[in-house]
Amino acid sequence: MKAVWVSAVAVLAASAVLALAQQTASPAWISAGTTGVLPAQAEFPTSTGRLGLLLSGGPVDMKGHPFFTPLGKNGRACVTCHQPAYGMSFSAEAARDLWKRTGGKDPLFAAVDGSNCPNLPQDQEKSHSLLLQRGLIRVFLPVPKNAEFTINIVSDPTGCNTSSTYGVNSPTPTVSVYRRPRMAANLKYVTGPAPRIVLKLGALADTDPATGRPVGMNFMADAREATLLTQARSAAMGHGEAEGVTDEQLQRIVEFENQVYVAQIFDGSVGSLAEPGAPATLGPAAMAAHRPGVLGDNDYDSVFLSFESWKKGGASTQEQFRASVARGADIFMFRQFWLRDVTHINSIGLGNPLKRTCATCHNHQMTGQDLSAGFVDLGTTNYPRWTEPPLYSDARDLPVFKITCKPDAQPHPYLGRVIYTSDPGRALISGRCADVGSIVMQQFRGLSARAPYFSNGSAKNLRELVDYYDRRFDMKLSETEKQDLINFLGVL
Amino acid sequence: MRIKVLAVLLLAQTAAAQQLSFVTCPVVRDTKTVPCFLAEYEGETYYLAVQQDISADQYPPQLLHEVLVEGTVDKGPRVCGGIPLKPVKLSVLPEVNQACNTILPAEPGIEAPPTRRPAGPSTRQPGAPAAPPPAPPVRPTPPFSEREWKVLYDFDSAFLFSKDTRTVNQAADYAIAAKAKRIEIVAHRGATLLSNGKIFVEGEKIAAQRADRVAALLKGLGADPTSVNVRVVSAPPQPDGKNDPESRLVSIRVSP
Numbered sequence: 001m002k003a004v005w006v007s008a009v010a011v012l013a014a015s016a017v018l019a020l021a022q023q024t025a026s027p028a029w030i031s032a033g034t035t036g037v038l039p040a041q042a043e044f045p046t047s048t049g050r051l052g053l054l055l056s057g058g059p060v061d062m063k064g065h066p067f068f069t070p071l072g073k074n075g076r077a078c079v080t081c082h083q084p085a086y087g088m089s090f091s092a093e094a095a096r097d098l099w100k101r102t103g104g105k106d107p108l109f110a111a112v113d114g115s116n117c118p119n120l121p122q123d124q125e126k127s128h129s130l131l132l133q134r135g136l137i138r139v140f141l142p143v144p145k146n147a148e149f150t151i152n153i154v155s156d157p158t159g160c161n162t163s164s165t166y167g168v169n170s171p172t173p174t175v176s177v178y179r180r181p182r183m184a185a186n187l188k189y190v191t192g193p194a195p196r197i198v199l200k201l202g203a204l205a206d207t208d209p210a211t212g213r214p215v216g217m218n219f220m221a222d223a224r225e226a227t228l229l230t231q232a233r234s235a236a237m238g239h240g241e242a243e244g245v246t247d248e249q250l251q252r253i254v255e256f257e258n259q260v261y262v263a264q265i266f267d268g269s270v271g272s273l274a275e276p277g278a279p280a281t282l283g284p285a286a287m288a289a290h291r292p293g294v295l296g297d298n299d300y301d302s303v304f305l306s307f308e309s310w311k312k313g314g315a316s317t318q319e320q321f322r323a324s325v326a327r328g329a330d331i332f333m334f335r336q337f338w339l340r341d342v343t344h345i346n347s348i349g350l351g352n353p354l355k356r357t358c359a360t361c362h363n364h365q366m367t368g369q370d371l372s373a374g375f376v377d378l379g380t381t382n383y384p385r386w387t388e389p390p391l392y393s394d395a396r397d398l399p400v401f402k403i404t405c406k407p408d409a410q411p412h413p414y415l416g417r418v419i420y421t422s423d424p425g426r427a428l429i430s431g432r433c434a435d436v437g438s439i440v441m442q443q444f445r446g447l448s449a450r451a452p453y454f455s456n457g458s459a460k461n462l463r464e465l466v467d468y469y470d471r472r473f474d475m476k477l478s479e480t481e482k483q484d485l486i487n488f489l490g491v492l
Numbered sequence: 493m494r495i496k497v498l499a500v501l502l503l504a505q506t507a508a509a510q511q512l513s514f515v516t517c518p519v520v521r522d523t524k525t526v527p528c529f530l531a532e533y534e535g536e537t538y539y540l541a542v543q544q545d546i547s548a549d550q551y552p553p554q555l556l557h558e559v560l561v562e563g564t565v566d567k568g569p570r571v572c573g574g575i576p577l578k579p580v581k582l583s584v585l586p587e588v589n590q591a592c593n594t595i596l597p598a599e600p601g602i603e604a605p606p607t608r609r610p611a612g613p614s615t616r617q618p619g620a621p622a623a624p625p626p627a628p629p630v631r632p633t634p635p636f637s638e639r640e641w642k643v644l645y646d647f648d649s650a651f652l653f654s655k656d657t658r659t660v661n662q663a664a665d666y667a668i669a670a671k672a673k674r675i676e677i678v679a680h681r682g683a684t685l686l687s688n689g690k691i692f693v694e695g696e697k698i699a700a701q702r703a704d705r706v707a708a709l710l711k712g713l714g715a716d717p718t719s720v721n722v723r724v725v726s727a728p729p730q731p732d733g734k735n736d737p738e739s740r741l742v743s744i745r746v747s748p
Contacts, residue, residue, distance in 0.1 A: 196712075196713065197657045197661070197709070199546065199654055202651045202652035202653060202654075202656065202657060202705070203652070203705065203708065203709060203712075204708070204709060204712040204713070297613045297614060298613045298614040298615065298616065299612070299613050299614070299615050300615075300616075302613070333612075333613055334612050334613065336611050336612055338595070340555065341555075341556065346554060347554070348546065348653070348654075349546055349548075349551035349653050349654065350543075350545065350546060350551070350552075351527075351529065351541070351543055351551065351552030351553065351554060352552075352553075352554035352555050352556065352557075353520060353527070353555060353595065354543060355522070355526060355527050355543060355611040356611060356612065357612050357613060359613050360613075408695070408697050410586055410649075410650075410651075411586060411587060411588065412588075413554070413556075413557075413586075413588070414556055414588065415588065416587065416588040417587075
């Protein structure tokens with residue numbers, strides 16, 4: 001295994017790598033328990049070019065390393081869901097390829113959460129449809145004791161929420177939702193110092209249980225874990241079904257995660273993205289070098305810095321593509337639209353609607369996350385703006401829950417007291433009605449390596465992602481503008 | 493002549509003091525810069541607020557919600573096509589109202605007042621603050637005496653906006669520095685006399701919710717939990733149509 005993937009990455013010329021990308025979706029999948037050395041710099045084929053990986057601490061020997069070694073009984077390691085070749089996440093296409101290559105035996109497909117529900121026949125592809133089609137992992141959580149709402153199951157295509165063993169009325173009542181694994185890279189931007197008071201909550205930030213310091217609440221879909229360390233422990237025990245994990249193992253996992261930087265490094269239309277004169281935001285070395293915690297919602301030190309050098313265009317395909325990327329960067333920063341009905345943006349004193357741009361919410365320099373705790377209800381999981389089919393006659397593959405707010409609760413600011421949702425998001429942690437559908441936004445880096453997008457994997461590609469925003473905010477983007485945005489996002 | 497001047501003065505005084513309290517849907521008026529928020533009441537258009545950012549003193553209302561407007565009619569020129577209210581307190585009412593959904597397009601001659609921030613990204617120069625610089629935090633120093641802070645709320649809301657959390661933070665800093673023996677939180681439930689004569693009373697549990705949030709924040713910021721005492725005043729006061737926004741209150745009294 002070691003020889004296969006290291007040679008594929010480090011030795012192949014660019015054209016050969018791209019050719020490889022067309023032949024197979026997953027030339028560099030690292031199985032749990034793999035031995036060998038993960039080099040300090042590597043490149044992996046993506047749908048549009050190559051993803052760059054940089055380990056700021058140097059090469060890592062994977063043999064026995066707890067990030068790469070199964071810690072529990074199901075054979076999974078952290079790397080199972082956080083693959084270097086896929087932006088430290090994985091793509092649905094890679095999961096499908098893995099199913100074919102392993103006959104569904106890889107630990108990624110573990111019954112606990114790599115299938116739609118553990119009680120389904122695990123050898124059947126359809127039992128893993130959400131993972132294979134959307135890249136989703138089952139997340140099962142209890143309804144908070146302090147919940148301001150009741151929850152009812154409206155439809156349950158996976159059968160898990162109505163299961164007498166795993167459902168909301170089981171002996172250990174849990175709600176099953178399905179989410180994409182987050183990228184475990186560029187984490188200094190995600191876990192940086194945080195203010196004590198969260199603007200969006202009007203209350204204290206969660207704190208690191210070890211130090212008591214406030215945390216950014218920005219690296220999980222529902223911000224349920226305070227630190228990388230608590231997340232690693234929870235993931236090992238939950239996703240990995242470990243019976244225990246040592247402090248040393250946890251420290252080594254976190255130490256590794258904190259040195260991983262990824263970003264697109266080569267684009268088939270542009271060429272190298274990290275050469276002299278290229279926009280300073282591009283490539284994993286830029287991610288490693290840049291300072292975290294910078295607010296980029298301004299016109300002098302923007303979220304993804306300057307693409308001015310690519311604006312001039314020219315006759316060549318490369319120059320025209322670069323100009324398109326630069327236009328996309330300008331649309332992201334400056335194209336105004338009515339930003340409306342977004343919980344934790346419009347509802348925190350900014351007014352509804354707000355005439356702003358993408359950069360208002362996606363404001364953290366280099367990543368495009370929110371510098372504040374990043375959970376917002378964009379609408380991807382809540383009816384009627386969700387990404388699911390609108391009609392009963394259209395088959396849905398995600399569960400639908402009916403959330404009814406208690407009379408004394410503050411209602412959801414834009415959906416009121418009865419909300420239909422496929423994922424209550426932050427509300428399953430906070431218990432607040434107003435948080436239903438609020439989900440922490442994700443980094444914009446390495447996108448070409450890890451489709452599909454949104455927490456529910458509903459945008460199969462960047463076109464569908466851009467189309468969602470265009471519809472959601474009535475942006476009236478032209479076809480050229482959409483393509484410019486797609487090209488821009490694809491090189492990040 | 494004297495009488496006439498007196499009459500004009502009285503008239504002006506009366507007009508200047510005209511208080512209005514009403515509940516309505518806000519209306520958004522686009523402009524070539526940032527949008528304005530307006531309200532229609534008894535056939536007249538009032539200017540409520542303009543889009544700013546989180547550092548603003550006055551937050552705009554929200555579509556999909558009615559707004560409680562409590563303000564004094566200002567005799568100055570119209571702003572964004574509406575009569576200004578100064579001062580004005582705007583409360584976004586919590587329940588969703590789908591009927592509140594009007595955005596008017598920009599029209600020639602209707603302009604938003606100047607704002608610190610345009611509609612797009614911030615345009616301030618590097619190093620320059622987005623807003624007038626806040627007063628530098630003053631570390632409380634002895635001698636310490638009894639002090640009180642007040643947090644005023646939107647109607648039927650316990651949410652602590654950015655400016656409110658700063659107030660609670662000041663109280664916590666003072667209590668910590670003074671090693672306060674007693675921190676008394678008194679939370680009130682408010683009521684408003686509307687201009688149509690109706691009385692608008694907040695929800696029964698709102699005072700308790702306000703108290704809980706302020707107490708949690710104070711303790712979380714380091715105030716001695718054993719010194720914190722909470723009193724909830726759930727009986728609403730008799731509203732007068734003038735000072736009603738001040739009835740939606742939490743006071744924090746710190747005694748060394």
